[in-house]
Amino acid sequence: MGTMRWIAGGIFLALLVLLPRELKPYGIFLMSNWVLFCVVAMGLNLTLGYAGQISIAQAGFLGVGAYTTAILTTRFGWDFWLTLPVATGLSFLLGLIVGFPALRVQHHYLAFVTLGFNILIYLVFRNEDWLTGGAFGIFDIPRPGFLGVDMRDPLSFYYLCLVFAALMFAAAWWIVRSPWGRAFAALRENPVRAASLGVDIRTYTLLAFAIGSAFAGLTGAFYASLLEFIDPYPFALEYSLSFLLMVISGGSATLIGPIVGAGMVLLLPEWLRFAKDYYLLIYALLVMVLMAFCPEGMVGLWRRMVAAIGRRRARAPTERPT
Amino acid sequence: MALRARRTLVMIEALQLLISGVSTGAIYALAAIGFVLLWQTTGTINFAQGEFVMLPSIIMLAFVLHGGLPLWVAFAVTLVVSGLLLGVAFKVLVVQPMIRHGVLPLVIATIALGIFMREGAKEFFSNEAQPFPMPVPYVVLELGGVTVTSHHLFCLAVAVVLVLALQWFLGGTRTGRSMQAVAQNAQAAEILGIDVKRMVMLTFLVNAALVTVAAILVTPVYLAKWDNGEAIGLTAFIAAIVGGFNQVRGAVLGGVLVGVLENFSAYYISTEYRTAFPLILLILVIMFRPYGLLGRPEERTV
């Protein structure tokens, strides 16, 4: 099983590297977008899947990073790479703030507080013209310079996004396996027991939010650069719901889940376009069916299928008359 | 003298805002009550509650425009259709298969359901806003500088009657008390011999009726359109939580409070941030009184 997994991972990576070479700019754009949203969903997966804290503010965090980079590069002439620590730091801080209510309330209450924060962040983006350009947005956001490669070329920028996403995947993998990850899991399973085992609930709850938010904020910097333009709309509430959808439909608390989920949310409607006007209808229906039959998401579905095949194989010889 | 006149003017303005706010808030309250009832009995956080108000308005209008029915007949028919679609079908096809998986899958499913209903209304009815007839003859009354319309008064009257009736039903009838018992503790209710399944179904039907009434009240002002649900749904959530998640009275207070607060903050503080103030109230309430303004701590469902 272990080697199988490495082989599958290798094939997947090879596809990620080779496939876009065959694509036209639109396909490459979609792939870049997907790769970035995978990281945003990975961040939410840490908060939601591993630490069990519902957060519906992920798009807002993404926006904080995107606006930070956009403002610093266009207005103050900063280099893209220098804006990254600022974007990460600001979103980390904001994550801490949004995490505070989680110390007092859980479940649907938490969902609504974070949702409220997302709308407030969006309103600031839209109303504060002096800072964010308001509804008009910010134009001509530069692509980063990197070893003299022209990042205006879609393929080059895609590879940069891919490297970034791979690093973040490794980071998520490391966090999950670290003592932090185990503390997150304890927090999710049973906070009271976790506290009795000496896990500092307060710190880890806030960290779960802040790290998840920092993932989104850092991605925001790349996202702004990918679009070369930002306005408030991609950071509205409905996109936070989309990220939630990515994590749950992919499979929360799994490393692969967010990647599959982001693919479903971003690419599936694209493939359903042959259905013309009905594609969103079909898409919504598919999501409901998935939730009804396999609430653990696509990864859960896959595991179940593998298990079923395994059982049939095990059973098959005994059924044969001897 | 001038000061006094000024004061009267301020009073009149405030009164004007108050009346509009209360009447709009009463409509939010109806959607909020249904939302709370669903949460209590089944743990359903219905992210499609706004669309649940949108759909009856579209169905009603379709009966009026294409079926040639008078509005009140259309309303009666829609009540039945809503009961079937938003009550029975929603419970059997969406909530029942998913509820055992926990809260989150159901949240996702209702988000998807919301998209499904929006897109359906757009594809199969109209992608444009449509005017919607007034349920009562439209009269504008002017009382000492304050304008009140017959529709305002109608909204208020319907909401008050409905809430009182619901309170009486829940507290004063056997069925209602059984519903309450199920809401507070389904297992205990089961042991007491209450038909839990029937009570849950009843809750879904009550919700379907409430959103249908909300639809006929809000749409004449708001116009009928497939994307109406977003704003209404969000406000209903806020109202439900602000008032207290476990009480009908709380949801009513929450709805009215949000309606009034939006108007006052838009008028006196900022129109650009008019939607922010209810959210700030929401966050403050959750931080400092998570069981809501009228809720009781011991009933907190956490």
Next chain:
Amino acid sequence: MSKTRLGVALAAAVGLWSAVAGAQDTVKFASIIELSGNGAAIGTNWRDAVDMAVEEINAAGGILGKKIEIEHLDTQSNPGTSRAVLQKALDGDPYVVLGPIFSSSTRVNMALTERAGVPQIVGSEAASITQQGHPTIFRTSFGQEMGMPKLVNYLKNEIKAKKVALIWTNDEWGKGGRNTAKDLMAKAGIEVVADVSTEVQQVDFSAEVLKVVKAGADAIFAYCLEEESARFLNELRKQGYNGPLVGETTLISQKVIDLAGANANGARGHVGLTIDAPVDLLQEFGRKFEARTGRKSDHNGIKGYIAVYLAKEATERMGKFDRDGFAKALRGAVVTTKDEPGVLMDLRIDETGDVDRESFLVEVVDGKQQVVKVLPPVGDWKK
């Protein structure tokens, strides 16, 4: 599922690769337009009118013998998506791009057509679009910088307003119009006594209306989207306002009249294009559109219709399909209805791609747009 259907589904599944090869005897037009989201209603008018124009042209033999092949791509009313779908359209190598209508979307995606050198005829009205030196961008309706001066002149000279209350929809379109109008009013010596924003999808307008009514203005200027205009009008009449009320294009549009009924009566404003104008070709377009769709076209339908014919005229003037020559053929050109009846009114395209032509002062009377006055073009090209 039949084999071909399965094939289609598979092709769509690997659709990222799919390149649609156009046949030799057709010319490809791409329409990037709002078909879902809050621009769906106006985008649908555009789409239907564009389809109507394409069918007419194809039935009459096409452009230089080639039939037009049109594809509509949905921007979901979202700038980011509009950019993505325009990229998708450009991958298919279209001759010309039509749309979008939302200015925010155009501002985001026009850089792509500029890089690709593909002409783009948009339905957007934000002033900034034609001011960025895009070599092949065109409009078929007035930009805010063309329409607003006519309106402010009207406020100053006809209504003689000294104080005006502004109410606008808080998005890039509404705010852009409000900014343009505010500047012009300052220059014209008109004081803005209330400056009130409204939200898209707002339910209760009482606070906003109270603000503009109590401001003591000589006139109210409303620049809201169609539905918000209707809600605003209903509340305004409820609060008993009967003073001068003016708007630009949307306030007096057919959609608003349908939605607000009698409450729209008395509203006045400036309109670039309307099917109720005393112009035979416009009225005929209106009838054809209604016969085809069962709806009345708003100005967005007319914009789309003219866009297709403008592309036809440019091509026929060149005598060949030449993207680079497209701008040269149109910029600075006067196109009359004798040259091409499909442009509906005589017009002139200026050096930036903006359009100039006659326009109308309209008042809503008994639920109908009534043209009060025909305003001459800004330039004196028409003799």
